[in-house]
Amino acid sequence: NTLFRKHANSKIMSDVFQQIAETFERTNEVREALRNEAKEVERALRELQTLMLEVHSRDSTEPLLREAAALFPPVGEGLAKVQRLVPEGQYYRFCGIWSWSVQQACFLAALHHCLSHLDGDSATAGKTNPSWLATPEDVHRLLHTDPSSVTIDLEDFLLGLCLVPTELVRFATNCVIRERYSVPERVAGFIGNLFNCFRRLNLKNDSLRKRFDGMKYEVKKAEEIVYDLRIRQLAGNKTPEVV
Amino acid sequence: NTLFRKHANSKIMSDVFQQIAETFERTNEVREALRNEAKEVERALRELQTLMLEVHSRDSTEPLLREAAALFPPVGEGLAKVQRLVPEGQYYRFCGIWSWSVQQACFLAALHHCLSHLDGDSATAGKTNPSWLATPEDVHRLLHTDPSSVTIDLEDFLLGLCLVPTELVRFATNCVIRERYSVPERVAGFIGNLFNCFRRLNLKNDSLRKRFDGMKYEVKKAEEIVYDLRIRQLAGNKTPEVV
Amino acid sequence: NTLFRKHANSKIMSDVFQQIAETFERTNEVREALRNEAKEVERALRELQTLMLEVHSRDSTEPLLREAAALFPPVGEGLAKVQRLVPEGQYYRFCGIWSWSVQQACFLAALHHCLSHLDGDSATAGKTNPSWLATPEDVHRLLHTDPSSVTIDLEDFLLGLCLVPTELVRFATNCVIRERYSVPERVAGFIGNLFNCFRRLNLKNDSLRKRFDGMKYEVKKAEEIVYDLRIRQLAGNKTPEVV
Amino acid sequence: NTLFRKHANSKIMSDVFQQIAETFERTNEVREALRNEAKEVERALRELQTLMLEVHSRDSTEPLLREAAALFPPVGEGLAKVQRLVPEGQYYRFCGIWSWSVQQACFLAALHHCLSHLDGDSATAGKTNPSWLATPEDVHRLLHTDPSSVTIDLEDFLLGLCLVPTELVRFATNCVIRERYSVPERVAGFIGNLFNCFRRLNLKNDSLRKRFDGMKYEVKKAEEIVYDLRIRQLAGNKTPEVV
Amino acid sequence: NTLFRKHANSKIMSDVFQQIAETFERTNEVREALRNEAKEVERALRELQTLMLEVHSRDSTEPLLREAAALFPPVGEGLAKVQRLVPEGQYYRFCGIWSWSVQQACFLAALHHCLSHLDGDSATAGKTNPSWLATPEDVHRLLHTDPSSVTIDLEDFLLGLCLVPTELVRFATNCVIRERYSVPERVAGFIGNLFNCFRRLNLKNDSLRKRFDGMKYEVKKAEEIVYDLRIRQLAGNKTPEVV
Amino acid sequence: NTLFRKHANSKIMSDVFQQIAETFERTNEVREALRNEAKEVERALRELQTLMLEVHSRDSTEPLLREAAALFPPVGEGLAKVQRLVPEGQYYRFCGIWSWSVQQACFLAALHHCLSHLDGDSATAGKTNPSWLATPEDVHRLLHTDPSSVTIDLEDFLLGLCLVPTELVRFATNCVIRERYSVPERVAGFIGNLFNCFRRLNLKNDSLRKRFDGMKYEVKKAEEIVYDLRIRQLAGNKTPEVV
Amino acid sequence: MAEQSDNVSQIVSPEEELFMGYCKVLDVRQDRNLRLTKTSRDITVLSKRCIFALLRPNATCQQSLDNISQQLEKVQELLYFVCEDIDNSNDFWRHRKQWTPGLQEYLEACTLYHFIRYKVIPSMQEVEQQYLTLRRPRASTADANFQPQHVNPTLPQDDDRLQPEADHSTSLKFKLTELDYLLGVADATGELMRLGITAATGLGQADPFEIRSVLGTVHRGFRLVLAKGGYDTHELNSKVDVMQVSLQKMEQMCYSLRIRGGRPLGLLPASESQLAADD
Amino acid sequence: MAEQSDNVSQIVSPEEELFMGYCKVLDVRQDRNLRLTKTSRDITVLSKRCIFALLRPNATCQQSLDNISQQLEKVQELLYFVCEDIDNSNDFWRHRKQWTPGLQEYLEACTLYHFIRYKVIPSMQEVEQQYLTLRRPRASTADANFQPQHVNPTLPQDDDRLQPEADHSTSLKFKLTELDYLLGVADATGELMRLGITAATGLGQADPFEIRSVLGTVHRGFRLVLAKGGYDTHELNSKVDVMQVSLQKMEQMCYSLRIRGGRPLGLLPASESQLAADD
Ligand SMILES: [Mn+2]
Ligand SMILES: [Mn+2]
DSSP states (O other): OOTTOSOOOHHHHHHHHHHHHHHHHHHHHHHHHHHHHHHHHHHHHHHHHHHHGGGGGOSOSHHHHHHHHTTHHHHHHHHHHHHHTSOTTOHHHHGGGTHHHHHHHHHHHHHHHHHHHHTTOTTTTOSSOOSSSOOHHHHHHHHTOOTTTSOOOHHHHHHHHTTHHHHHHHHHHHHHHTTOTTHHHHHHHHHHHHHHHHHTSOOOSHHHHHHHHHHHHHHHHHHHHHHHHHHTTOSOOSOOOOO | OOSSOOOHHHHHHHHHHHHHHHHHHHHHHHHHHHHHHHHHHHHHHHHHHHHHGGGGGOSOSHHHHHHHHTTHHHHHHHHHHHHHTSOTTOHHHHGGGTHHHHHHHHHHHHHHHHHHHHTTOTTTTOSSOOSSSOOHHHHHHHHTOOTTTSOOOHHHHHHHHTTHHHHHHHHHHHHHHTTOTTHHHHHHHHHHHHHHHHHTSOOOSHHHHHHHHHHHHHHHHHHHHHHHHHHTTOSOSOOBOOO | OOSBOOOHHHHHHHHHHHHHHHHHHHHHHHHHHHHHHHHHHHHHHHHHHHHHGGGGTOSOSHHHHHHHHTTHHHHHHHHHHHHHTSOTTOHHHHGGGTHHHHHHHHHHHHHHHHHHHHTTOTTTTOSSOOSSSOOHHHHHHHHTOOTTTSOOOHHHHHHHHTTHHHHHHHHHHHHHHTTOTTHHHHHHHHHHHHHHHHHTSOOOSHHHHHHHHHHHHHHHHHHHHHHHHHHTTOSOOOOOOOO | OBSSOOOHHHHHHHHHHHHHHHHHHHHHHHHHHHHHHHHHHHHHHHHHHHHHGGGGGOSOOHHHHHHHHTTHHHHHHHHHHHHHTSOTTOHHHHGGGTHHHHHHHHHHHHHHHHHHHHTTOTTTTOSSOOSSSOOHHHHHHHHTOOTTTSOOOHHHHHHHHTTHHHHHHHHHHHHHHTTOTTHHHHHHHHHHHHHHHHHTSOOOSHHHHHHHHHHHHHHHHHHHHHHHHHHTTOSOSOOBOOO | OOSBOOOHHHHHHHHHHHHHHHHHHHHHHHHHHHHHHHHHHHHHHHHHHHHHGGGGTOSOHHHHHHHHHTTHHHHHHHHHHHHHTSOTTOHHHHGGGTHHHHHHHHHHHHHHHHHHHHTTOTTTTOSSOOSSSOOHHHHHHHHTOOTTTSOOOHHHHHHHHTTHHHHHHHHHHHHHHTTOTTHHHHHHHHHHHHHHHHHTSOOOSHHHHHHHHHHHHHHHHHHHHHHHHHHTTOSOOOBOOOO | OOTTOSOOOHHHHHHHHHHHHHHHHHHHHHHHHHHHHHHHHHHHHHHHHHHHGGGGGOSOSHHHHHHHHTTHHHHHHHHHHHHHTSOTTOHHHHGGGTHHHHHHHHHHHHHHHHHHHHTTOTTTTOSSOOSSSOOHHHHHHHHTOOTTTSOOOHHHHHHHHTTHHHHHHHHHHHHHHTTOTTHHHHHHHHHHHHHHHHTTSOOOSHHHHHHHHHHHHHHHHHHHHHHHHHHTTOSOOSOOOOO | OOOOSSSSOOOOOHHHHHHHHHHHHHHHHHHHHHHHHHHHHHHHHHHHHHHHHHHSGGGGSHHHHHHHHHHHHHHHHHHHHHHHHTOSHHHHHHTHHHHHHHHHHHHHHHHHHHHHHHSSOOOHHHHHHHHSEEEOOOTTTSOGGGOOOOOOOSOTTTOOOOOOOSSOOSEEEOOOOHHHHHHHHHHHHHHHHHHHHHHHTTSSSSOHHHHHHHHHHHHHHHHHHHHTOOTTHHHHHHHHHHHHHHHHHHHHHHHHHHHTTSSOOOSSSOOSOOOOOOO | OOOOSSSSOOOOOHHHHHHHHHHHHHHHHHHHHHHHHHHHHHHHHHHHHHHHHHHSGGGGSHHHHHHHHHHHHHHHHHHHHHHHHTOSHHHHHHTHHHHHHHHHHHHHHHHHHHHHHHSSOOOHHHHHHHHSEEEOOOTTTSOGGGOOOOOOOSOTTTOOOOOOOSSOOSEEEOOOOHHHHHHHHHHHHHHHHHHHHHHHTTSSSSOHHHHHHHHHHHHHHHHHHHHTOOTTHHHHHHHHHHHHHHHHHHHHHHHHHHHTTSSOOOSSSOOSOOOOOOO
């Protein structure tokens, strides 16, 4: 019998592709909807970020942090709206579309949490977490969300945390300019502590390891500010306490 | 016997192309002329830039700014000459040939305007605009041109503006070297303002986006200079307020 | 105490930027709208192209060409919709967004026009232009558009034309497989004509230059097919005269 | 106090550079002039090439070759003009600007010389060189130039020669289409000879090496045409001997 | 029976090619010899460079400069040997083979010259040229060559000069680490001078253009080192005058 | 105890590198010597190849094969000389320098072996191996070498074999031109057999798999020549016997 | 308090303890990544062996097709472990980058096998039923080398693993997505082209005109899917270009067969591959 | 005669039989390639874990250094199998592309370990003695996962394997070439730079000025080797450029420490890392 008596029936095959094309179209629609929704989150995040970054040019941070606290829920609400569009169990299929926003939200929440501690007034930071270092739960608290409505992947949370030291060092620099000499030592304590925390991880994932390598330079700058204050007796000469 | 049947249309084909060839030739000639003219503008711009960049190695900028003011009109005149060659309503078709020169002109004009203010003598900058930030009108005033003779596309103006902070930070560094300790604070204030203004724009165009991202580092460098002066009580201890 | 001495101009600076931000936003909105509209045109073009490419695997092209003719108007309509969004006199500023679509439309229209002639039935190609080579008017006729509603820039038209020879050579190869031995000769004649026409243009624009250089290989391939048929007396033994 | 001690040498430095700037300027002007002149040669070459390449679509080549012979002198004259601008003894410093044109001129002259022989009428090719293979002297004869007015660098001549086989194979293909069955054998003989000659050169220069490697395919294609004719007794059954 | 009819010319063809083969072979041999010679120069240059780079890790540069001075003549001798192999008047035809070595020699000589001045002891640098900036004559002096035995093309000299600032900035950084705080000021002055000189050249040649653009960053880095020292009163408080 | 009491003694370390530099230099000398020797082999191979490729333009191959047989030993001798320079057991460390020559030698030996069979006179091919397909032993026999003096790696041998079909097809084409109609069928038998042999291998190594993919097209061309002869009764109509 | 001397037990800040927890979660993911990458590489090696076998001269005979189908089953055993390791939808998508290369090579082998055996490209359903229904490998046959070690997850809270099914049902179905199916079929077209060109030499069993029409249909199908555009198609775009090259090579082959009388004449004694070539 | 119907036993031409022999030889090499590639990847994973551990905060204490040295021994077990598999000089060089990536990562880990423990970069002899003298792993401890299956070579004639030593002497020495040593040390300089920058923050134990001078010496040594030029140096050129970047980062770090009073002041209670910084 010859090998190719039956001819591949091109009719059946084009139906196979027709079906696939339809499923592709449905996935495209999901992606489009997710993308539009993610744009809204990005807009809310941009506003929140603009406000938070004014911490560098304000004398007292306390009123600013209160104002910013009100801008977190809209971001949380946007993230929840995005996640509601994700088909059951396919978070990691589409999360690339808004994972950058999750990282930004974690970064700004952790910064907010830490700055509240710096002001020695943990009121705004909420009673539960005494430590200066925000946890995913703290992010949920600020965003008014919970793990079921908004997934915060551990790696996105850690990538967000890595962005905090750079802002803290800039904050410390401006505090010195505003003669608020007590802040830099506590900032240096936070950053040193965070750096040691990251050294506990087996950092394989390249983007996380690269950001961690960057953090070293912020630790050094923070130490230099403390050194400047110490040799000019501008800050209390007690050894900086890691809070 | 002929291979290709005698085609009536091969006759018609060449006529159609005859017309196309002519239109083509005309556009090439316009491009050629614009390119030569643009080379002249670039030569004038190079001279102006050489003079302006000497601001970093001069003790007093005032005489230099007066000298530079005289080099702007030739640039303006060159740009007007280029624009006269552009066929009616086809500005955007050919503007790629000299848009780099428009950006450079805006950059040098904005720098000139800002340095005049920095010298606390807004005279040279002309009475009308008391603010540090040059507007397209200020550029026209320096170039001795007006919007009808030379078009300053908004994006080219903004791209030019983005180049100012880098020069200002370098100027501040050299001021400290020359012990003119009052300048850095005012530079930091101006760059901070400019950064906030740009942040309100929803930047999509990649090259503008990239230059804006670069400005972040200039803001931080300027703050670090003010920090260095403040910690050593080398500058007045008033903290400038960024409104 | 304030960090930066009170600057009158920071108030003015933000007003100036306020205006700039508004003009900037308007241009972004125009671009956004144009991009969305252009996406629709691209989708319609991809569908038209998928259908046109079936000419290589169908026995008779005539029904296919009729089917395809119906898919041109939606593309024309989409292009008109895009162009309606363009602010007065700013065609060349934004045309980069949909110029690829214009080239594709010209390519598919010219291919359609030429294949209709190849079938020896110039009916479908419309009475007016007996020649194989589509003109911008033919493109307008297929798209049901006119120069006022849709601008076909000359360079885009030529770039589209350059894509026709490759498709025609593949069409000729498949005609031989289907034992339609008369087609290759006429294809070789057309491509030879088109190449001669292009050679009269003094091509400066690199992308047009590159596509024209590619056409040399298609001319040779077409001649080699005619050679194969002639040497085996599979095609009529008339030698075509290319005037 | 001045930062950089008053350097006597900064005065000397600028003098040294003053001289350098002048020599620099002079070389740029020479380059500019050579480039403009070379553009003229390229235009004349384009016309000559357009005419020569019509040899593939003409029944008799003889009138075309006569017409083309008249287009060589303008090219020769242009090359002489370019060479006159070259400062004494600096040919190799600037020849990169028009070496492509020299290669094209050699290619078209060698093609012209060879096609005249192919027509069995070596009259047009001038009595002196009975062989198919043009020599640099033949190129000078066609261009109405001599080695003192126009330098033909050996490598440019060889690079030009390498382009002849491709055109000859295309010419042979079209001859078969026009049933001029005697040509392919003589073309195959010439290309075989040329390939053997080139193989005796120990080619190090990469571009020459690459073009020589390309010639292998033309030799095979020419043999395949002779094979097609021989197997169908379409050409004389004498086997040409390549000595 | 012979395949290709006996061609008178195939005999002549091989004679013509015989001559071409010989001239070709001779040029290859010249190139081969030049390449081998150039390899020797490159080896000597790499050894000289390895030694010169130790200036960054040695406390006192004076003994190192004396040691390095002895390694220049072998390089000069190698360059002379290469140039002797070049046929009369064909310098620019083959100079591509060792132009990299000429640039490296100029770079290392200019660096050597400048470092000798930096040590405040212009003795080693030879009496004649008190300025920091080496001239082609200074390069010849170090290499123990003269313009007749070794040609230093102006562009190669300038390309070499462009590499000096990067090394000098690194040298200044390491001087600070060794607490030799007076050096950076003089380095910044020299680099500033060099940059101004280059700016007066109308640079068309891309590689030179690119290296000049790179020099901008070295100027800024040098200024930043001087700034660091001045703000900490670590260097003499004279502001250098760049004329 | 502090971590770094002892200072890494830079003196010991530079000795470590001094030693390594010396071993590197010795390895370089080995490579240089191997490279020079390999150049000799390449020269001998070029001569052998030039002669072998004349098989396409000669009527009888027999005298040519005898002449070529004499050119193999110098190649073998060259390869032995190269291998003698290779340090004990380091063949695969340096073989990259001349593995191309080994492939060429295997290719030309296998071609020689096969062409001798084609002439039905296995005398020249030596008595031992009746098959048309050369084995590594046959290569050694032609080169007058043995596995101990010259290593023929299996992969190099197979890569060489892959080059035979292309030459055989060209040989068959020219045989038809010389009316030696019996050859093509036996050539087609050889190539078909070789193709089936290669299909027995698990071809992972990319370069080998790519050359095998190319061989398919030679099988097809050989089949086409047989087909041309068969339909014109030019060859004996017995079915081609795979010898 | 950072540790001072070498042997003082380190006092760890509360924040560091928190991170030690994070470390464990990341390690669990990292280990699964490594396991899946290794198994995916083994699947690729075995699948490539099946593809080579299918292109061998004697591949079409029943005996070797059975032999190849056994080799495919060996791959299914490895896929079983992959399936077990990513038994919840989160891990399925989170670790796709690790397992999809192996799956695609396996799908390429199955498509080629299916075409040679049944003369048709398998549909998604056929692939899922016949090639992705995985039985738990008997311990003995399972090659120790590929047995994935499960790192017992100490910190469940991140590891959103579903409760493992109580009784290990004998078979698992590997979830086939449209994208993976298309990527596998696309690669298979390259091997089909090799099959077609060998056939055109008269030495293979397949029919070059048949292969050309199958490639044409698959290519049209891909273009239909791509016409929709969208994110997923990025991965497909380059595959479709490669497919177009294969299709045109087959067109050239059929072209030269046609002008030479239209049938691939076996060099060796005429095989009955005289097929009516139609399209 | 190509096989006609499916089940007729194929008649194979003598030439094809010859090729079946060649196939076996190629398969032996291919299997060894696969085994070595897999083991080399496992060596890379384990070595990277050691490097991460060495950069951890508590790495310098005796207890963790011992723990890391045990992990290095685990890598040596894998290297033993590599060594056994390429026990003759031909295979050593023929399969270098497969095993050198793993060896280089291992050498990077050993160099970093050696520097942290003994404050010096190990010489070639020290590396060979302390880290490349490999003992045959006790069957139990050998992780079944990495046990390379030996394919018994059917065709010895190509397989130029030396006669395997009669009695499996307890240890093998992995032959260290200069090039592999340099490539390992070059990568280690990148990790040393990380150690130095952490030290400059006051949170590490190392002395940044010390690390700068070590990097300088290693960089000078590499330049010395490269000055000779020659083929092998191609692989080293890019590594030396990366090393120059690390060196300049350390120079910047020491520069900013110097202008700030020259000593890395521990942020936390002043550590005694007040070292006389000299060069
Ligand atoms: Mn594949
Ligand atoms: Mn590393």
